[in-house]
Amino acid sequence: MQCCQLAVTLTLCCRLKWMTRPLSLIDLMALVPFYLELSLQFDTHHHGGLTLRSLRLLRIVSFLRLERMYNAMKNLRVIFARKKEEFLVVTYLTAVVVLTSSLIIFFIEHVAQPSVFSSFGVCVWWSVETITSLGYGDVVPITSMGRAVGALLALWGIVLFTIPGAVLGSGFIEVMLEKQRAEEAEMYSMAMGGGSPINNNPQFVGNFSDDEHGHENSTETVAHTPISVASSSNSSTPRVAAAMRVEALHQKVEAIAAGQRHLEMHFRQQQQQLERLTRLLEVSLGVDATSVSPPPTRRNHEPEQHDLPR
Numbered sequence: 001m002q003c004c005q006l007a008v009t010l011t012l013c014c015r016l017k018w019m020t021r022p023l024s025l026i027d028l029m030a031l032v033p034f035y036l037e038l039s040l041q042f043d044t045h046h047h048g049g050l051t052l053r054s055l056r057l058l059r060i061v062s063f064l065r066l067e068r069m070y071n072a073m074k075n076l077r078v079i080f081a082r083k084k085e086e087f088l089v090v091t092y093l094t095a096v097v098v099l100t101s102s103l104i105i106f107f108i109e110h111v112a113q114p115s116v117f118s119s120f121g122v123c124v125w126w127s128v129e130t131i132t133s134l135g136y137g138d139v140v141p142i143t144s145m146g147r148a149v150g151a152l153l154a155l156w157g158i159v160l161f162t163i164p165g166a167v168l169g170s171g172f173i174e175v176m177l178e179k180q181r182a183e184e185a186e187m188y189s190m191a192m193g194g195g196s197p198i199n200n201n202p203q204f205v206g207n208f209s210d211d212e213h214g215h216e217n218s219t220e221t222v223a224h225t226p227i228s229v230a231s232s233s234n235s236s237t238p239r240v241a242a243a244m245r246v247e248a249l250h251q252k253v254e255a256i257a258a259g260q261r262h263l264e265m266h267f268r269q270q271q272q273q274l275e276r277l278t279r280l281l282e283v284s285l286g287v288d289a290t291s292v293s294p295p296p297t298r299r300n301h302e303p304e305q306h307d308l309p310r
Contacts, residue, residue: 079171086167101127109146131157
């Protein structure tokens, strides 16, 4: 009973969690106007009905779910998460530059053009236009100081907006390098994983004679030599990874050769034991043949002693 209650509780919690997700709420907001129109019978030309119908545009946001299917979008999300501090610094610098330039241009141009640079908000709009190299031409400084400020602001905008591109580029490079290193590490682990089947098979382990222990220890040392793995994957390159794979293959070949020598030694020992057993059998059979002699046979024409006449 408790297990059933726990299962029901977990199911309800999972469903509530799914219902409270942002994309699920957007779908709900997009579906609500349709059912409201059906229930309340709004006129399509009515302002309220058009407003409700316009909420259907929120369904466009549901296309954001496609980002889960593409690795590029996943990489972009990872990059933004990692480079969050850099983007915050760029945003902070942009806000400082825009506010400072707006304040300066307001005090310079408001005297010469009170109708154009009429408020601080207009100056902020001009700063954003200039720093983004947009230049609608609706607000233009006419004084020398104002034009100098505009030129400096435009140059600073070029420098400022190259920083996010550089940050994104470095983030993409880091992600791609990490993926490449992960693939190389996986290939390397596949190349050296599992060990040699000869070394792991218990039938190749046997008791050898005293004169063969030294050779056995040397072969076991070669067969069980651990393969050193690079301590840090940050310095790995394709050439280094290829060299590591070649080294792993060489060590596997050495392990197989050591196992083959192990087998030959084992077979040689068995052959020697069989030869010893054969000699022992021959010796034992020869001793029995000499020690146990057959009784002498009597001739037919010789009479027995008790049959002789007295």
